Amino acid sequence: NAGVTQTPKFRVLKTGQSMTLLCAQDMNHEYMYWYRQDPGMGLRLIHYSVGEGTTAKGEVPDGYNVSRLKKQNFLLGLESAAPSQTSVYFCASTDEGTSGRALDTQYFGPGTRLTVL
Amino acid sequence: DQQVKQNSPSLSVQEGRISILNCDYTNSMFDYFLWYKKYPAEGPTFLISISSIKDKNEDGRFTVFLNKSAKHLSLHIVPSQPGDSAVYFCAASLTHYLDTGRRALTFGSGTRLQVQP
Numbered sequence: 294n295a296g297v298t299q300t301p302k303f304r305v306l307k308t309g310q311s312m313t314l315l316c317a318q319d320m321n322h323e324y325m326y327w328y329r330q331d332p333g334m335g336l337r338l339i340h341y342s343v344g345e346g347t348t349a350k351g352e353v354p355d356g357y358n359v360s361r362l363k364k365q366n367f368l369l370g371l372e373s374a375a376p377s378q379t380s381v382y383f384c385a386s387t388d389e390g391t392s393g394r395a396l397d398t399q400y401f402g403p404g405t406r407l408t409v410l
Numbered sequence: 411d412q413q414v415k416q417n418s419p420s421l422s423v424q425e426g427r428i429s430i431l432n433c434d435y436t437n438s439m440f441d442y443f444l445w446y447k448k449y450p451a452e453g454p455t456f457l458i459s460i461s462s463i464k465d466k467n468e469d470g471r472f473t474v475f476l477n478k479s480a481k482h483l484s485l486h487i488v489p490s491q492p493g494d495s496a497v498y499f500c501a502a503s504l505t506h507y508l509d510t511g512r513r514a515l516t517f518g519s520g521t522r523l524q525v526q527p
Contacts, residue, residue, distance in 0.1 A: 297453070328517075335414065335499060335517030336454070383453050397442045397503045399515065401453030 295319050297402035299384050305408045306374045314369040314405050316384030323389045325367040326351070326399065327359060329380040336383060342367055374409045381406050413437045414502050416518035424526050429487040431521050433500030436481065440502035440516075445474060445485050448497045448520070457498070458485070490525045497522050 300315045316325065323344050328336040338351030342361040356378060358370045367386075371378060385399040415434045423429045431445075441462040446454035460467040460474045460483070467474050473486045487494055500518040 333419075333519055335412075335416075335501075335519045336515075337517075338515070385453075397444060397459065397515065398456045401446075401455065403451065403453050 297384055297386055297400050299382075299402035299405050301405060302403065303406050305410065306371075307410050308375060310374050311370070311372050312374065312407075313371075314382055314384075314407075316367045316369070316386075316402055317365055318367075318384075318386040318400070319365065320386060320388070320400065321364070322386035322400070323364075324387045325361065326385040326387075327357070327367065327369045328383045328385065329353065330383060330404075331380050339369065339382075374407075376409045379407060379409045412519070413440075414500055414516050414518040416498075416500055416521050418521050419519070420522040420524070422524045422526060423490050425492055426489045429485075429490045429494065429523055429525065431485040431487075431498050431500075431523065433483050433485075433518055434481060435483075435502050437502070437504065437516075438481070439504045442503040443474070443476060443483050444501045444503065444515070445472075446499040446501060446517075448499060454499055487523075490523075492525050492527050495523055495525050 297318045326341045327339040330336050337353050339357050340351050340359040342348050345364040348359045360368045382405045384402040387396045387399045413436050444459040445457040447457045448454040458469050458472045458474050460476050465476050476483045497520045499520045501515045503515050
């Protein structure tokens, strides 16, 4: 099992450019998440998905869009990149517990380091 | 306003001694707490967790203590090993009031542990 993989690992963009970050998981997890990590701050939730075809906003969704067309993939898009979006982006996934809610233990990908000039 | 705080950005201990990492939280609705460990250029990995109905959970060299009245938890590593050198994130979880299927994780800013040989 590869677990959670992220593509690309690094990217440099100019202000105004667009890009898509890809997250893939092979654990058949229902729940997937996108976080960003900035210096001196914890991971902050951007968007999440509770299943194929569903997406929802997290704590810091502005400037990002997401799609979950396939259960194993969760895409994060930046339509017009800004320097404030320079960050390390982490994708995570988890399964559904017996209570019908997401389990608290999340599995993370290795991250994508994005720089916006 | 950070709901989960790790006030020590770094900690250095000698190999074989105890490492104590601290975390404070403000939201009394949190009902589950987790510690994640992160090596450079990797995603966070789950380490240990504790439910709010307990005050201690142990897993090998790692023990997490929860003091609900003080809204404080700590991670003890005994004995510390050089391979434990990493950034440790404290995270807290609750059921999102808008979406009971979602378990929202709130992360602290992390503590960098350095274990000296």
